Amino acid sequence: MHPTPPLQRSLVLGSTSRYRRELLQRLGLPFESAAPDVDETPAAAEAPGTLALRLARAKADAVARKYPEAIVIGSDQVADLRGSVLGKPGSHERAVEQLRRMRGQTVVFHTALAVVCAATGFEQVDSARVQVRFRELDDEEIERYLRAEQPYDCAGSAKSEGLGIALVDAIDSDDPTALIGLPLIRTCRMLRAAGLVLP
Template structure:
């Protein structure tokens, strides 16, 4: 009589440690079942912290915060900070702050530092990567900025530029090796880290 094969281990639950609808839409492209949960992390910048270091720290902190509540799950954390000549630009929150950000970025190159972390406490797994995206802005006049802001209202986007929407018209060029990074979740790196954690893709 042939022995039955051993049951296959169930993959861990996958949780996106983010309340961002943009990141949820991106992660859904991988075809994996997942839930999401707000990480509740203080996003204040520390003294002397570079935009890249800030994004990396917050991505890992978000993943760790949710993993602490779900130690058996595989948790994804991500964060994005716009880097204007070493100065971090976060989500503007208001129309006036968004206008000021875009005026400052006009005609300049901004590096959007998108960080990703994957954590599973039960497996002792913790890895993080950074996906920088160089974005060249056109020279913008105040009328263009105002029309864009009234149409797009990108107050929840780092640097006020929603590239997946009308914000693409503000740009001259985008340079990246992970094209979804600018939207907020670098899927090439996400897939790589999930495979490293033991998930089967695609």
């Protein structure tokens, strides 16, 4: 006879991002998604890495109030160009502007992660840094890329899991899925610490 698997707390992803949902599905755990409803406006002079950590925690806490018995994941990503925050462009024009600023530069993507459980008092927060060195892109390359991929919902306008990989010279990270939106190595570590049994 096979041993009965232990009962686990439910898992909630505090995000409606399809990228984060697809990444979390890789772990084979049942989960649901919930919108965190958090104001993402940076505070005055807030550093990009600090902003990502604060928002990840705020998202986890907001969803944990609705699901106090669950283990909740909050995550946020901020693109950092020499200390300046690059958000989601939202339009073609803003994406062109971002990629022009990023060409030939190294951009640091701060992908922050918070795992909390209100019922047990568990809380852990961490962040993965990904350094991305962009090629010297000409305007024609930028236009071709944006027309093909339309990455207007991605911080920094570059979707590395798609055609955006052609824009870069190098990527440096210790948690390879962080750039897509959820650092799975850290996620696994924190979920185990919270008491979940991973497959």
